[in-house]
Amino acid sequence: MDTRSIDRILKKYNHEQSSIIGILQDLQEKENYLPEKSLEYISERLSMPLTRIYRIATFYNAFSLKPRGKYPVNVCLGTACHVRGAAMVLERIKMHLGIEVGEITKDNVFSLETVNCLGSCALGPVVVIGNEYHGKMTSAKVSSTIDQYRKDL
Numbered sequence: 001m002d003t004r005s006i007d008r009i010l011k012k013y014n015h016e017q018s019s020i021i022g023i024l025q026d027l028q029e030k031e032n033y034l035p036e037k038s039l040e041y042i043s044e045r046l047s048m049p050l051t052r053i054y055r056i057a058t059f060y061n062a063f064s065l066k067p068r069g070k071y072p073v074n075v076c077l078g079t080a081c082h083v084r085g086a087a088m089v090l091e092r093i094k095m096h097l098g099i100e101v102g103e104i105t106k107d108n109v110f111s112l113e114t115v116n117c118l119g120s121c122a123l124g125p126v127v128v129i130g131n132e133y134h135g136k137m138t139s140a141k142v143s144s145t146i147d148q149y150r151k152d153l
């Protein structure tokens, strides 16, 4: 854990407990997730109960307590996407990245999750990479779509 960078974040927010969401956002932006040790450190420095920090961290979907890649890959397995072949798309992504759901690639670039509906059913199967939606995904398009992100590194 890099305590100096956490101290910088805390200083930016004047060590205000009321800024905890901003503090967690900055930490997540830096680490791609909220490491347990970092949350313990923040709890100590702000004299804020760790349980309260965890309550906030688990309430917002934008926060992740598990390591995530720079580009989290979310595959929708909701009904509308499922009937259009989402399971095959997921298998292809697993093969391409060499990881299972809940894992992260060795280079920390991609992690893989599934969701139940992303609210874009008409575009199914939908895959979100980072913040970008990719609709009408097919197994054939998986490699080129993912490799685009590697090029942008």
Ligand code: FES
Pocket: 076, 077, 078, 079, 080, 081, 082, 116, 117, 118, 119, 120, 121, 122, 124, 126
């Ligand atoms: S079921 Fe996939 S976006 Fe709704």
